[in-house]
Amino acid sequence: MAPTRRGRATYHHGDLPAALVRATLEIIDEVGVRGFSVAEAARRTCVSPGAPYRHFADRDALLAAAALEVSRRLRAIYLETVAEVGSAQERLATVAGSFVRAAARYRGGLDILFAPGLRAAHPELQESSREFVALLLPSAFEVIAPGEGAEAAVALLDALNALARGYVAQLLEGKFGDPEEVAEDVATRATRAARVLVAGYGLPSGPADG
Missing domain, CATH: 1.10.10.60 (Homeodomain-like)
Incomplete structure (x- = not known):
């Protein structure tokens, strides 16, 4: 080139x-x-x-192609990070750190990846999201409390997504310092918080005793 x-x-x-x-x-x-x-x-x-x-075809089509590339890169970061992780709980917790690492590397790419209007108009982005969810669902089913069904597993993944994106937003806003310099530290924090969240979904649901 x-x-x-x-x-x-x-x-x-x-x-x-x-x-x-x-x-x-x-x-x-x-x-x-x-x-x-x-x-x-x-x-x-x-x-x-x-x-x-x-x-x-137009500006949005190029943006969608860029968003799809970011989706592939995020998936690659997750798979690389989780390669030697044994437990389902830790595989799920790793999602949060992977989002942070991707944001530090690609920054604005995360904005287009989650842009609702773009996703609605481009089925390939929706399919990419479904593939990522399908990658995580087996771990979610291992983690949720006995007797809980698919709704609980999906709720766990939604909560993980919200937690991860919260850390990403704060990272890119500079709350923790220069994103590139602090990315690994913030990824560790996000993973730690995700562990707590995942552990909570392993508890039986329903009203407390007493």
Whole structure:
């Protein structure tokens, strides 16, 4: 690949869609989703302003492709982290830390990954979410209290998602310091909090005795 004037790599031999996705994620990191334009992505990949539209129908289609790439990267981070984890409880707790690590690496990419309007219009993003949930559900069923059903397992995953995204939001807001410098510490905190949450779902539900 040839370097651009900004020192980035341009596409080569038909890899324009992937290059545009990379440029999209770079731009969103710098100026956010609102500041993103297809024209700027084209400029950074050294193609004409109209070239991206031969691969993506519109701006949202390119954003959806970038969100799908972030989803793949998040999944890869989780699988790498959980590879040597034995218990179902710890596999679930690891989700929170994985979200934090992904946010530190890809920042704005998490915003487009969870953008509700984008997800509603692009089934591939919804399918990616379902695949991630399917990856976690067996562990959730191992953790929930005896007698609880699928609703409890899904509720556990929803709660984990909320906890993880809360830590991500605070990380990116700079509450803990520079995101890149503190990412691992915050990932550890998030995982610790997730352990407590997961442990609670192993308790029997219903009114307290007495």
